[in-house]
């Protein structure tokens with residue numbers, strides 16, 4: 001069967017695997033050298049799996065990501081640390097350090113034990129929500145219920161800090177985002193968002209959060225999805241050139 005791997009917002013690569021899966025890939029590029037520094041493979045499972053088989057499917061995503069990396073050792077190197085990223089970089093020919101992230105807190109099924117197990121498997125970031133809220137954090141796509149983080153939600157952020165797993169806030173509601181930045185002792189990321197000043201979209205980051213991000217030391221990985229940068233179905237390079 002065929003596994004389809006989406007290089008997020010870039011292109012689609014098709015590789016031969018034993019089961020059908022879809023994983024997305026986010027590339028982190030150094031603007032100075034224009035080199036690809038590393039990539040995060042997203043172990044994403046749909047919101048419909050929440051309270052059902054989200055954990056099993058997330059484990060299967062992690063498995064297929066690892067098998068994919070193993071299949072192309074000439075290009076990819078599984079990495080879980082800065083040292084691993086630097087090793088992939090110094091290899092000749094240079095390899096793309098390949099890390100794993102989980103896109104959606106529903107994947108932990110309200111369990112810190114599951115969160116810790118993902119870390120042991122190599123997961124190094126988790127987006128607190130996808131397009132569905134969890135019982136402990138609100139998604140930007142759902143009406144707010146928690147309006148921040150519950151006590152358990154705060155524990156999730158603290159445990160991610162303790163483990164060394166990056167807190168990702170793309171997809172997360174603004175008030176849950178503000179709470180997470182307040183709680184987090186480590187820099188947070190927005191793995192694929194843009195900014196309100198370009199387009200007032202629920203997936204974009206408002207100015208006050210950008211200000212708090214400065215103090216937190218976090219960063220926004222820019223997303224060129226047309227709806228986010230132009231509030232329209234189509235955008236061109238001139239719509240984003242010089243704006244970031």
Ligand SMILES: [Zn+2]
Pocket residue numbers: 103170171192
């Ligand atoms: Zn996403």
